Amino acid sequence: MPRLLVVEAGAQPPISNDPVEDWVRPPVSRDDLEARVAVLQNRFDSNRVPAIDSSGTLSFGRHSLTVSATQAxxxxxxxxRFGDVVHRSEFAQCAALRTLTLNRNSLDLHIMRLRRRLLPVELSIRTVWGRGYMLENAVSAGVVPMTNAI
Structure with missing residues (x-):
């Protein structure tokens, strides 16, 4: 959890190696305070990694949702490989996915459906042209979640 500590004048500031902790001395301008909070939040968001359990529940930050077995x-x-490219061939080589016929079109279809499911969780799957797909934090990637999907 990000923390912004207010340190009294004359008091020794805390020594911390935690990247999501900072401190200020009063009085502090509103602009400075908002900037520090934004930086702490960005650091916190960039360190989060999604998780999926054996029942197919995907969790990321405060959000969670259940996905199908194939999507899991x-x-x-x-x-x-969060934040890195997963090559198309790696999906085909996955033992758990071998029961499916994962050609280029079917993989694209599964990824398209999964992208829609991930919108409320603030995750996005980016296509890396000619290579594969990359899962990333939608907020830090600049992807704005759609509120009303058609």
Whole structure:
């Protein structure tokens, strides 16, 4: 949890190596306070990693949702390499996904459906052209979640 400590004048500031902790001395301007809070929140958000349990419940920060068995297997691969590219061939080589016929079109269809499911969780799957897919934090990637999907 990000923390912004207010240190009394004359008091020794805390020594911390925690990247989501900062301190200020009063009086502090509102602009400075908001800037420090924003930086702490960005650091906190960038360190979060999604998780998926054996029942297919995906958790990321305060959000969670349940996905299908196929989507859970796709997510396991993407979570293991969170922030890195998962090549298309790796999906086909996954033992848990071998029961499916994962050609290019079917993989694209599964990813499209999974993208829609991930909107409320603030995760996005980015296509890395000619290589594969990358799971990332939608907020830090600049993806704005749709509120009313058509």
């Amino acid at each position: 297997e796709l997510m396991r691969l993407l979570i293991d």
